[in-house]
Amino acid sequence: MHARVTVNPEGDPVMDVENRSIEFIPHGERYGTPKRLFTIWFSANMQVTALVVGTLGIVAGMSLAWTLVALVVGNVIGTIFMAAHSAQGPHLGIPQMIQSRAQFGVYGAALPLVIVTLAYVLFVAADGVVMRESIKSIYPMSDNAAIIVFGALTFVISYIGYELIHRFGATMTVLSILVFAATALILVFSPHVHVTLQTAKHGFSVGAFNLVVAQAASWTLGFGPYVADYSRYLPDSVRTRDTFWYTYLGGLLGSLAVMVLGAVLATVSTSVVNDPGTAIAALFGGWARPALIVIVLGVLVFNVLSLYSAYMSSVTIFSGFRSMTRIRRSTKFGVLFLLFAVSTWIAIATQYHFSDYFADILNAQIYVLVPWSSINLVDYYLVRRGAYSVKDMYDARGQYGTFNYKTIAIYCAGFASTLPFMDLSFYHSYFAKLIGADVSWIPSLLVPGVLYYVTFGLRARTARNVVAVEHDAMQPH
Template sequence: MDIEKRSIEFVPHSERYGHPKRLFTIWFSANMQVTTLVVGTLGIVAGLNLAWTCLALVLGCAIGTIFMAAHSSQGPHLGIPQMIQSRAQFGVLGAGFPLLINYLAFVLFTAANGVVMRDSIKAFLDVGDNTAIILFGAISFVVGFIGYELIHRFGAIMSALSGILFLVVAVLALQKPLPIGAIEMTDTFKATAFAMTVMQAASWTLGFGPYVADYSRYLPVNISSKQTFWYSYIGNLLGAGLVMLLGALLATLLKDVTNDPGSAIGSFFGPWSKIAMIVVVLGVIEINSLNLYSAYMSGMTIFTGMRGMTRISRSTKFIAMALTAIAATWIAVKTQYNFFSYFSDILIAQVYFLVPWSAINLADFYLVRKGKYAVDDMYNVDGQYGKYNFSTMAIYLLGVLSTVPFMDMSFYHSYFAQIIGSDQSWIPALLVPATLYYCWNRKRFLHR
């Protein structure tokens, strides 16, 4: 299989191929892994019973995936990576602002995956903690470097393998007796924990927004936007929702799911546990390769905007992606023994910085410009989008600031978070920047 030759540039129509059904398998399989499962355990850890946790998870996934799938529909229409589109809103150089945040978020999630997989790798390889994390990072790098086509094919394979694995675990787990009150809906509701679980599930699905169009941009331009949306939506909703529900079930039955989810899965397979662990690790390698691939795209978008470049050589791609993988691996090694609070914080923190970007991008695409862009000008600082769009940058900052009164992290508990009892910043992070951007730009574009 050839290494992908396209990176940040427009994909010519002659090179477009594929069917939107590929989007189902890539997003289904991207969620069919134990990091998603950990998100499903958090409601149980917070004190919700199984029934209310499941309802909160489904609600959060259903809401968050709407925005994720809306981004996916942009890919075939424009034929460029997701974050390049930010140049139309922020300016060619101004887009570096959200891109840097985006890059850092991908690096942190890549590091988190390395920590989660450490013990799973050690279950079938006789290596130390650091070596396990380094091996995981190296394999993720190879898949990400080869690129788009391998990632899609890998996703199709892992849809089957991970789907079978988690189905077997679910069947075996459902044979175990549930604790008393696990499925009671009366007198067991805890509003604070319920709201927090909805937010965490929504945050997980919203987190795909900054790179989802990267994996639909090779589709032909005449592909139905509805097909692109629904294949992405259903794949992501089923993948994330089913695995999170399984996580909630396992957290109800077992005590060690959150700290070592891979071993919890392996415990269901007895003498076949090592094979199960290999499938578990491969599943997370897929999502990790997505993170690395899109971190590279974001980093290069910043750099090329400054240099006026439209293409990236393979050697530059290799170096840039390798440096990103090394940085993520180093962070994983350094944070591996304080993982739970680290993962909770980055899951929530992405809401503060990535969701305002998503809101602005979607408002511009669907409500303001309605899909009408000059792609060539996104690579030209002297084009219609200019170097900087300070009004958008200010709106983005206001969007981030709107989350401050609702923040709730391990080191900071805001006023409203203490009153509500949980972090609900994803709501203002969506509404405030989208409303401000639409109101500021609507009249300007109506008169063009």
């Protein structure tokens, strides 16, 4: 079953259900170029779920100009960390969260993995709710049926896997540019829009500014735990800077462009906040239905990434305890179907009080995913500097052991550092009320990263210096 990748006479991979999942991708099966990373991350970001993030500053009463500044700051910063994770894929050839075993231990990695799986199941559920009305506008059906249809499409594409996901992303890059560029042109040539923008009375708010920066940064930081899953098939000869920049530019340009459009639309009409898909399609008149189809498919790309990566994370959990290096197709089907069923149930159950639910997801992923991201990046770039034993990541008796309790304690400290800054629908911390926004992404990046480097990095640096001194002493003079 785990044969080499089949290619056609032109050397392109043949579309088939992906055979590999959590295992190392052999060098003979590596293919593609870093350019694919631009289209997959551009399309994943240029869609209406990200567009909603762009509306937050306007809804909070801030001017369009200051909202745009905050969006730029948040996206520029957050995407750096996302792209840094992506650069690990070609070098290691394994899924992102498998690599976490080097920091947390083969069994200990289950802690962030459970949290990552839950986070992406919630995102799959959220997308189903966001697209419900748009799907019903394309073809009349009940609310629940619309959510189920969207989830089923997500399940099928996720099951086929890596190659289809990349091709889907490339196609949607073109289609999304056409629809959102057309939307921008309609706004530019609309007299009503010009009048509204000129007469809008909004000012600056420290709280609203911090809110937009945090949510924009959170959006791109959230891709960290799975971004390398979509670069792991690239040849290891690919330069790290190419992987980084194609990912960075794709993610940044896609998210920033659509968030800016969201801010403009929210200034003109509040309808885009509650139902962005149909609000945009309404601008196209007789072409509303084709525009809606593209909008729904755009969110489908992001939904597929979330479900596929929830699957990768969940099987990484139990495979670590069972010393598994491969996952059968039947197991893949069963796990994916279970995740699809759970996310669909959550979407149906929460669909009528979705606004708070979506805001809480964006905030919660900062608390639980960003500390992991900080630890992972410090370990990869500063402590081990890319030197890992892939074989030992699948063996609890290897050098990474079962549990790394120091790393787990650092992760918990990273989470604890967010408590004084949390801002949720049911809990508002002291500093969140004082500042007027949740800025916990800052301590959740800094605290675990610094603690991890102090705990492991200085010792590793000392060991490297000792080796260098011993090596020099052995040289003839």
